[in-house]
Amino acid sequence: MIKLFVVDIDHTLYCAKEDCIPQKNIEAINKLIKKGITICFASSRVYDGIKEVIEMFNLKKNNGYVIAVNGSLVIRSNDEKVLVDDFFTxxxxxxxxxxxxxxxxxxxxxxxxxxxxxxxxxxxxxxxxxxxxxxxxxxxxxxxxxxxxxxxxxxxxxxxxxxxxxxxxxxxxxxxxxxxxxxxxxxxxxKHVNKLTGLLEVIKDMGISLEEVAAIGDNDNDVVMLKAAGISACVANGSSAAKEAAKYQVSDCASAGVAEFIENYILKEGKND
Incomplete structure (x- = not known):
């Protein structure tokens, strides 16, 4: 059973061409939240660059997590506890x-x-x-x-x-x-930090396993995370390496591929349990 949903932001959740997160993606993530599935944003963005998305889905109230700058900074949102803080000298x-x-x-x-x-x-x-x-x-x-x-x-x-x-x-x-x-x-x-090392800190904090994680991304920096997650997907606009790493391929970011992954693979799995 999936307990944690990890989603990349740029070119996965967020579509730069349209300058928005497709409404279907928003609705699908909110369905996960209602079912008690924890949300984690994993991005190459700095933490402040993720704050708008954090607020959109009320991660503080909903006990979410943020993996920022490719795993260099990991934060538990409900109390803003820093789980990883690894910066350049x-x-x-x-x-x-x-x-x-x-x-x-x-x-x-x-x-x-x-x-x-x-x-x-x-x-x-x-x-x-x-x-x-x-x-x-x-x-x-x-x-x-x-x-x-x-x-x-x-x-x-x-x-x-x-x-x-x-x-x-x-x-x-x-x-x-x-x-x-x-x-x-x-x-x-x-070198020693990436989205997977950040994810491992999150699941350690939650007390769950990688098998209970669903992840979606689009780029080479998502590969290790996509390979490790229990189920994973890559959007159609993703890199060849990300597509190869993921278990499923879904529609591109503009066509709400995140929502497709949630509806067809995560929520359906929950119904079959």
Whole structure:
């Protein structure tokens, strides 16, 4: 029996083209809440960038969880207890900043409510439009750091995504993991944290097993979570790796694939128990 529903946000729950969460997704998640199934949002977004969704589904009252910045920060919503808090050291940020200079690409740092970047890039506009995060473009990114740094990134509109990823991986070393969240952008996270390590902390806190988890996502950073969950799905607009990892494939984010997964696989399973 499913006790925890874990859902990625961007391009899974939320459709950027329509700039909304499809109403069918909202209604389906609320059905899960009414049935007593715990909701957990797992995202590459910083925690403040998830707050609107947290409030939409009243996670504090409904005892939900948040896995933010790819597992680097995990929070139990009812009392805001921090279960995981793993951020970059200053030396690690400097290492990534130097790599960006060596590669002649833009470098960006995510803060709680704004981004800092060495030059304008598409991810800044996406976060501004979709997550309401302002941005600062500056040569001195370190001057504006005020919060712990859970995510840094590299961007370049003139290099293919695969080539940019290859360059960053080659120079980044083995202490980091790399993902393409948006075109022309490579996100960098700490190697030992990901959405699965965050999920393991959540189920430990709840006292349940992975078999009691349903998860849905769209990108390579969802793969470990999708493979581990009792049942999982990937939206049709997802990456090939995410589709291969998931047990089911559902409609794309614009067509409310999250609702399809809930209605056809989670709620139906509950009826058959």
């Amino acid at each position: 200053l030396n690690q940020i400097k290492q990534m900043h130097q790599l960006a200079q060596d590669l002649n690409v833009s470098f960006n740092i995510a803060q709680s409510d704004f981004n800092i970047a060495t030059s304008y890039c598409e991810i800044l506009q996406y976060d501004f439009d979709s997550v309401n995060m302002d941005f600062i473009v500056t040569n001195d990114v370190f001057k504006y750091i005020k919060d712990p740094v859970y995510r840094v990134g590299f961007s370049n509109n003139d290099i293919s995504d695969d080539k940019l990823l290859e360059m960053v991986k080659k120079g980044g070393g083995d202490k980091f993991s790399f993902n393409i969240p948006q075109p022309s952008t490579v996100d960098v996270s700490l």
